[in-house]
Amino acid sequence: MTRLAELKSGKKARIVHMGVKGPAGQRYREMGMICGEKVEIVRVAPLGDPMEIEVKGYNLSLRKEEAELIIVEVMK
Amino acid sequence: MKETTKVALAGNPNVGKTVIFNELTGSKQHVGNWPGVTVEKKVGNFSHKDEEIEVVDLPGTYSLSPYSIDERIARDYIIEEKPDAVVNIVDASNIERNLYLTLQLLEAGANVVVALNMMDEAQKKGMKIDVKKLSEILKAPVIPMVGIKGEGVKELKNAIYEEVKHRREHRHMSMGYGRELEKGIISLEEEMARCPALKKYRHRWLAIKILEGDAEAIKKVSEAGCDDLIKEAKRLRKQFGRKLDEDMETYFADKRYEFVDDILGVVLIKGKKLWSFSDMLDKVLTHKVFGIPIFLAMMWAAFQFTFSVAVPFMDAIDLFFGWLGDIARVSITNPAIQSLVADGIIGGLGSVLIFLPNIFLLFFVLSLMEDSGYLARAAFVMDKAMYRIGLQGKSFVPMLLGFGCNVPAIMATRTIEDRKERLITILVNPLMSCSARLPVYILFAGAFFIGAEGSVIFSMYLMGILLAVLMALLLRKVFFKGKPSPLIMEMPPYRMPTFKSSAIHMWEKGSMFLKKAGSIIFLGVVIIWFLSTYPGGPGSDIETSYVAAIGRWVQPIFAPLGWDWKAAIALVFGFVAKEIVVGAYGTFYGISDADEGSTSLRSELHGAFTPVSAYAYMAFVLIYVPCLATIGVIKSETGSWKWTLFAVAYMMGLAYLVALVITVVGHLLGFA
Numbered sequence: 184m185t186r187l188a189e190l191k192s193g194k195k196a197r198i199v200h201m202g203v204k205g206p207a208g209q210r211y212r213e214m215g216m217i218c219g220e221k222v223e224i225v226r227v228a229p230l231g232d233p234m235e236i237e238v239k240g241y242n243l244s245l246r247k248e249e250a251e252l253i254i255v256e257v258m259k
Numbered sequence: 260m261k262e263t264t265k266v267a268l269a270g271n272p273n274v275g276k277t278v279i280f281n282e283l284t285g286s287k288q289h290v291g292n293w294p295g296v297t298v299e300k301k302v303g304n305f306s307h308k309d310e311e312i313e314v315v316d317l318p319g320t321y322s323l324s325p326y327s328i329d330e331r332i333a334r335d336y337i338i339e340e341k342p343d344a345v346v347n348i349v350d351a352s353n354i355e356r357n358l359y360l361t362l363q364l365l366e367a368g369a370n371v372v373v374a375l376n377m378m379d380e381a382q383k384k385g386m387k388i389d390v391k392k393l394s395e396i397l398k399a400p401v402i403p404m405v406g407i408k409g410e411g412v413k414e415l416k417n418a419i420y421e422e423v424k425h426r427r428e429h430r431h432m433s434m435g436y437g438r439e440l441e442k443g444i445i446s447l448e449e450e451m452a453r454c455p456a457l458k459k460y461r462h463r464w465l466a467i468k469i470l471e472g473d474a475e476a477i478k479k480v481s482e483a484g485c486d487d488l489i490k491e492a493k494r495l496r497k498q499f500g501r502k503l504d505e506d507m508e509t510y511f512a513d514k515r516y517e518f519v520d521d522i523l524g525v526v527l528i529k530g531k532k533l534w535s536f537s538d539m540l541d542k543v544l545t546h547k548v549f550g551i552p553i554f555l556a557m558m559w560a561a562f563q564f565t566f567s568v569a570v571p572f573m574d575a576i577d578l579f580f581g582w583l584g585d586i587a588r589v590s591i592t593n594p595a596i597q598s599l600v601a602d603g604i605i606g607g608l609g610s611v612l613i614f615l616p617n618i619f620l621l622f623f624v625l626s627l628m629e630d631s632g633y634l635a636r637a638a639f640v641m642d643k644a645m646y647r648i649g650l651q652g653k654s655f656v657p658m659l660l661g662f663g664c665n666v667p668a669i670m671a672t673r674t675i676e677d678r679k680e681r682l683i684t685i686l687v688n689p690l691m692s693c694s695a696r697l698p699v700y701i702l703f704a705g706a707f708f709i710g711a712e713g714s715v716i717f718s719m720y721l722m723g724i725l726l727a728v729l730m731a732l733l734l735r736k737v738f739f740k741g742k743p744s745p746l747i748m749e750m751p752p753y754r755m756p757t758f759k760s761s762a763i764h765m766w767e768k769g770s771m772f773l774k775k776a777g778s779i780i781f782l783g784v785v786i787i788w789f790l791s792t793y794p795g796g797p798g799s800d801i802e803t804s805y806v807a808a809i810g811r812w813v814q815p816i817f818a819p820l821g822w823d824w825k826a827a828i829a830l831v832f833g834f835v836a837k838e839i840v841v842g843a844y845g846t847f848y849g850i851s852d853a854d855e856g857s858t859s860l861r862s863e864l865h866g867a868f869t870p871v872s873a874y875a876y877m878a879f880v881l882i883y884v885p886c887l888a889t890i891g892v893i894k895s896e897t898g899s900w901k902w903t904l905f906a907v908a909y910m911m912g913l914a915y916l917v918a919l920v921i922t923v924v925g926h927l928l929g930f931a
Contacts, residue, residue: 187331201509206326207745212512213322215356226541230643233652233746238861239355242750244639249745258294 185257188234188250192224195258202252215239216253260596264312265706267336269364270348271357272631273751277301278406278760279348280316290767290900293332299673299767300332307420321356323363324473326747327676331475337369338460344422345369346415346851349402351381351388352752365397365432368461372418373401374411380752385530393526398432398450402595407757431465434518435709436511439502443470443495450491456483470496471511473845475587499616537632537752544636557660561628565621566663566694572616580609585737596796599788607784610836611777614666618772619765621660621667630756634674635748638890642746648728649735651675651743658727661691662720664912665889666776668770669896679739683731685896686906689885690727692720695837698855699880702841706861707873715874726882746930772892779891787835801846803817806831816915820879820922821872830879836886871925875918882914 189226190196198220203211215238216222225242233246268283270276280288284303289341301316317336320327325331337345347355347364354375364371373394381388394401400418404411405490435441449464451457457465457480467599473712481490495508544553616668630633638652645654653675660668669688675681700719704712735741790805801807817827829843841855848863868876872897884890884907894903 191428207747209324209508210326210747212509213324213359214749215359215516217509217513217516224358226545226849227641228545229638230640232643232646233639233748234512235545235639235750239353241353241356242752244635244642244746244748244750246642246746 184254186251187221187222187236187255188247190224190255190257192226192234195221195223196255197221197258198253199256200254202254203249207249211245211249211253214243215241216243221258222255263308263315264311265315265340265342265826266344266419266423267315267317267340267342267344268346269317269333269337269360269462270319270347270374271321271350271353271360273349273749274319274350274353274357275406276316276319276348277764279346279374279376279404279412279415280314281760281763282406282409282412282784284314289335290771298329298332299771301767305416306680307416310420310423312419312423320360322360323367324468324471325475328678329676336878337364341369341459343370344372344419346372346374346419348374348376348406351378352384352386354381354386354388355519358522359515361397362515362518365399366461366467367464370422371397371399372415372422373397373399374404374406374415375401376404376406378403378410379408380406384801385537387528387530393522396432396522396525407755434515436467436514440499440510447488447495447817450488451485452463454480454483454485454488457485458645466492467511467565470499471508472496500843504751535752536704540753541636541750544633545640551641554637557628557633557637558656562659562663563623564624565660565667569616569620573613575663576613576616578607580605580612584609594797598792602792602797603785603788606788610784610888611773611780612912614664614772615769617664618667618670619769621671622768623761623765625656627756627760628693629674630754630760632751632753635750637731638748639750642662648731649680649739649743650684650731651680651746652748654680657684657688658691661688661693663694665689665691665693665885665891666772667768669889669892670772672896677744679741680743682897682902683734683914685893686734686902686909687727687730689889689893689906689910690723690730690882692723692881693885695886696881698838698841700877701835701855702857702860703864703868703873705856706864707868707870710778713717715877719877719894720776722917724880726917730909730913741893746788768923772895773897776888776891779894783887783891787832791832820918821869822876825867827874830883833880834884835888836888840880869930871922871930874925875921877916878921882910882917884910 184199185196187196198216198218199217201208201212201216221239223237225237227234233244234250235242235244268276268280272307280301280303284305287305288301291302292298302313302501304313305310306312315336317333320330320333322330323337325334336342345364347361349361361371363372375388375390390401390403400422402415404415432911436444436824444463444466448462451466460479465476465480469480469489474536477489499510500507514658521787536700543549556557584601585624587605589596589840591600600901625634628637634656637656641650641655642652645651657668657671660671665688668691669685672681672684675684700716701712704715707928708715787806791801793805795803807828809831811824814822814824814827825844825847829840831844833840844860846858846861850857850860850863864873890907893906895902898910
């Protein structure tokens with residue numbers, strides 16, 4: 184099991200567990216970050232944070248702080 | 260009389276909602292604020308056949324479970340005001356996430372018309388959408404459109420017309436949440452029938468919302484006095500939560516996306532992922548090494564454009580009002596009325612309108628950046644740095660613009676959704692040294708720091724930035740406890756901005772400024788005019804005026820800093836605009852046409868200041884309230900006198916403190 188925050192750009196993964204709680208957690212889910220969903224790391228910002236991922240066919244950016252709480256399974 | 264037919268435009272951000280709003284209503288629109296908040300409300304209207312239709316452009320929203328003030332407004336309007344139809348604008352190229360909101364709108368019982376926008380982009384992505392089938396499944400009209408080309412607008416008008424003419428209740432598609440949960444929903448609905456106060460809401464929607472644990476829906480129910488319902492919902496939440504082994508919120512979101520998948524399985528043929536122009540641009544614009552330099556270069560260009568192009572227009576406005584004042588002086592003989600009209604009213608109008616070129620140009624550029632999608636990248640690139648001081652990426656642009664003029668810079672904070680982050684950005688913005696302060700620096704640096712003018716002036720800018728960072732951290736610690744809210748930001752693909760949209764945006768901001776902040780600025784200028792003219796009346800010596808009295812009265816406060824009463828008076832005048840400080844000194848020493856470069860003025864100043872007290876004075880000018888216009892715009896943007904007064908008070912206090920520290924340290928180090 185890997186944390187989303189650890190992935191390098193270009194990696195693909197499947198969400199296994201959404202650890203972000205509260206209203207923000209619900210918002211991430213409504214934005215498509217649900218269990219079983221496929222995501223791809225598009226890039227990391229020049230200063231090392233936040234990161235941009237592709238999910239549900241669009242691009243979303245989030246900070247590593249939250250990405251630490253999202254557990255994924257890396258796909259080949 | 261027949262009630263007006265109302266239609267709301269709802270949709271995710273970045274789906275081309277504003278473009279469609281403009282296409283529908285043309286020039287027949289006006290901008291205001293939603294009651295009680297500083298979120299823009301755009302209303303327009305159009306007539307179609309025999310129907311006059313009012314269109315409300317709701318703030319962009321991802322879901323009917325609100326996450327920001329903007330989203331709460333959108334939802335409340337749909338739920339409470341119950342418009343006759345809701346036009347749900349869907350980005351066809353991003354249909355999967357967009358349909359999430361569509362399902363919620365249908366669930367809430369809205370009369371939905373789906374405007375399937377950006378069909379051209381979807382096509383480019385190789386997507387094929389069966390519009391007819393989608394409409395059959397949703398049981399709602401679906402109109403394919405390309406908003407920026409005006410394609411589909413006529414069809415949309417027709418569909419809206421049909422919808423409001425032949426309203427049919429509850430004929431829309433209703434998605435199920437599984438047999439177990441449906442039983443719970445139905446039992447809650449039955450219970451709800453006993454609550455007449457909840458009649459206006461669609462029961463199924465409300466039942467789902469309280470099962471989801473939506474705080475505001477629960478509040479509505481409890482206000483209606485139906486606490487049994489909440490208890491029952493709580494019990495069901497627990498029961499299902501245990502059975503499903505996950506939160507109810509998660510379950511509902513999962514189910515909705517499952518349903519979206521089912522729909523798309525029937526209506527969508529996905530394209531192959533192609534390398535788009537947008538991806539290519541992003542490779543460069545958010546590049547590890549080049550990202551930040553490019554961003555800074557873009558900002559520099561925007562800054563130059565805004566503040567250099569504005570100069571001739573501002574000069575023209577200045578000349579025009581000067582000319583108008585001269586006419587008034589010539590044609591009015593009564594000296595009291597002459598001065599009121601020429602210096603008070605015309606001067607007041609002039610000091611409001613002088614900001615318009617900056618505001619117009621700035622919001623034109625900002626609109627280009629926002630519509631093109633670059634603003635999201637700018638926030639992405641700068642987020643980490645701003646996060647360190649308790650802010651977020653979107654705070655950077657307004658801070659930078661502050662170097663030009665704090666007035667449009669504070670107006671530019673509207674892109675920040677989080678209220679705390681927005682307030683902090685507004686409150687520290689005046690510390691960014693705007694261009695009006697430069698003449699004061701030049702005058703004093705030229706008089707006291709010959710040979711080191713550049714470094715001394717640069718130190719002022721640096722001091723402003725440093726103080727802004729410290730204040731932001733302090734405000735976070737004291738008034739706005741907690742961390743910045745998590746970043747959940749969509750990165751829309753790059754799109755060609757349209758001139759029309761940007762021009763409309765610029766016009767709206769300009770008129771907003773005139774309406775909201777203009778009156779406060781105007782009033783302030785007239786008051787200062789009065790205080791500087793009376794009790795002696797027009798033509799009397801300025802040293803006998805109320806302002807001079809105030810200056811003498813407050814001078815003892817400044818005595819420890821080594822400033823005389825003239826310095827104090829100049830600061831009072833500086834309230835109107837910082838550059839007036841220079842002019843005020845010219846008046847005191849009887850030097851006509853004094854400007855910051857005037858050598859005679861510089862030598863006069865040597866009698867009144869030492870290098871230490873001059874440096875302290877410069878720092879004070881940097882920090883204390885920038886100008887009346889900034890105060891006006893802080894009021895109109897925060898919507899609160901409390902925060903406005905707080906801003907004024909803390910800046911005065913901070914200015915005094917810093918000036919005092921400079922004086923004490925300066926003396927300790929042995930400088931005079």
